[in-house]
Amino acid sequence: MVFKSQLLTDDRNKNEHTAIKTTSGLSRRQFLRRVGVSAGTAALASQSISQVWATSSIEPNGSTQLTKDDLPTESLNEQTPFIQTTCITPTIETRLFASSNVGGSGDRTQLALDRVACAGFKVNNPTITNRQYLRFAGTDSQRASDLQNIATGAIAAPKLLLGVRGGYGAMRILPMVDWSTLGRIMQGRGTILAGFSDVTAIQCALLAKGDMSSLTAPMLYSEFGKTKPDEVSCRQFVEALTNPNLVINISDAALTSQKLPSILTSSEPKTITGTMWGGNLSVVSALAGSEYLPRIDGGIVFLEDVGEQPYRIERMLYDLYLAGVFKNQQAIVFGALSAAGEDSYDKRYDVATVIRQLHQLTGLPIYSGMRFGHIGQKHSFPLGATCQLTPNTDGGYQLAFTDYPTIKADAIQVEGLWQTA
Structure with a gap:
């Protein structure tokens, strides 16, 4: 190059x-x-x-x-x-x-x-x-x-x-x-x-x-x-920008899907710590197989998108799954999947169904409802920084970030x- x-x-x-x-x-x-x-x-x-x-x-x-x-x-x-x-x-x-x-x-x-x-x-x-x-x-x-x-x-x-x-x-x-x-x-x-x-x-x-x-x-x-x-x-x-110890609390999964729990897991939720990375699902999936997609062991993948029907969301998630992107990751966090719409063939095939399928495929715990995406009232946060993800007693979870520059x-x-x- x-x-x-x-x-x-x-x-x-x-x-x-x-x-x-x-x-x-x-x-x-x-x-x-x-x-x-x-x-x-x-x-x-x-x-x-x-x-x-x-x-x-x-x-x-x-x-x-x-x-x-x-x-x-x-x-x-x-x-x-x-x-x-x-x-x-x-x-x-x-x-x-x-x-x-x-x-x-x-x-x-x-x-x-x-x-x-x-x-x-x-x-x-x-x-x-x-x-x-x-x-x-x-x-x-x-x-x-x-x-x-x-x-x-x-x-x-x-x-x-x-x-x-x-x-x-x-x-x-x-x-x-x-x-x-x-x-x-x-x-x-x-x-x-x-x-x-x-x-x-x-x-x-x-x-x-x-x-x-x-x-x-x-x-x-x-x-x-x-x-x-x-x-x-x-x-x-x-x-x-200014807090070197940013904390975000999530109480429900509504921004991802109201039909999902905040934490979808096959075992007791536990505190995990890893590098948070990802972003817009359409872009992340388009980078699959390229040198520009991060390869992070023990990472926490964040994904959000807007205006994509459930089948398109699932297809992009399968792009990542088949490319091995979810291997060696600790969890997947979904932000807003806004304006997803309904499937014209069967309304039961919705975002919740897609994410449950992803959970079965990967076996990873999936956290939903992160307050970021193509929505109002966004909570900015660092990508590529250390994130401690902790479930709380009310069924929600907390994300605490460290190791990133501030002003x-x-x-x-x-x-x-x-x-x-």
């Missing part, structure tokens, strides 16, 4: 961008943005969040563009300005990486940038959000450069690497990044890479080849640019992440 050792400069990015298709017939707001009128500049100057508006994912012609990381948001009355809030000076060195889909709205992106700045995150490369090639947030080379330039030392490793959004595209850039070197540099700096959904491919590669943890967490465009960001998700994002809590003002009209 040949790695690119040179810095992909802004000039080169601009040259590549000439091949990118642009859209004619700009709206008034798009025109103002194109000529350089930025609400974010005023926001930082006044230490208050800007009066800009987030658009929903509804297109002007009434159609919708849904991806797994970005469900429709409610529309916002553009006559109502945002409530002013005192912002702190951003000091947390932050870089964005855009490995997957392009963002659909420049205003929504700018609002997200204003919010994270207000909360204390100093984003050093906001202009990458302007890239587009086909459906992607730039060419493969551009998107890989967000990470590879850190691996080569051309760009200093930040404290936070924040994903812009998911969708699709991260898998295309996996061979273009020196994950081993990137992981070593991130470990030395204590860098936290945060994202989920399609970013699972990045997180798996980083753990498999760079032995580096990451944070499964909300992302810039898909959460912080919403009309009304979810306050619980924002608070839990900051909790996972000082006093550097973050969490309220800046969800200011709403």
Whole structure:
């Protein structure tokens, strides 16, 4: 494999961008943005969040563009300005990486940038959000450069690497990044890479080849640019960033399936300790058999997904089972399997049936209802870190995490992440 050792400069990015298709017939707001009128500049100057508006994912012609990381948001009355809030000076060195889909709205992106700045995150490369090639947030080379330039030392490793959004595209850039070197540099700096959904491919590669943890967490465009960001998700994002001993308690399996117990096991549940790894089921199963899927002895596998029918969920789980992925694992933890729907042949064939079949196949204890996935009120947590999984007396369980990098809590003002009209 040949790695690119040179810095992909802004000039080169601009040259590549000439091949990118642009859209004619700009709206008034798009025109103002194109000529350089930025609400974010005023926001930082006044230490208050800007009066800009987030658009929903509804297109002007009434159609919708849904991806797994970005469900429709409610529309916002553009006559109502945002409530002013005192912002702190951003000091947390932050870089964005855009490995997957392009963002659909420049205003929504700018609002997200204003919010994270207000909360204390100093984003050093906001202009990458302007890239587009086909459906992607730039060419493969551009998107890989967000990470590879850190691996080569051309760009200093930040404290936070924040994903812009998911969708699709991260898998295309996996061979273009020196994950081993990137992981070593991130470990030395204590860098936290945060994202989920399609970013699972990045997180798996980083753990498999760079032995580096990451944070499964909300992302810039898909959460912080919403009309009304979810306050619980924002608070839990900051909790996972700042707490070196994160604890999450799960009381029931409802987010996975209401027909399942929280713990499905053939013997008495017991405390286990291992490395938690995994992410989005569709992405993890697509990596089966590749060098980018972690091989962890005694691991705890975490899986979540959205909009997949029960038979598709089972097929992806069989992909992993037949590839031997569940061998030498201690347990499987399921987060939200949202919008799974019903089987058109037989409604009895549901998510609960699929997971019970997996339990029979693997013999592993299965824990359901973990509060993470394509849902609101997400509880962020580290992947690739040590997790102690403990059943409780009420039929639920607790996950306690250690051995992952964090940020000082006093550097973050969490309220800046969800200011709403």
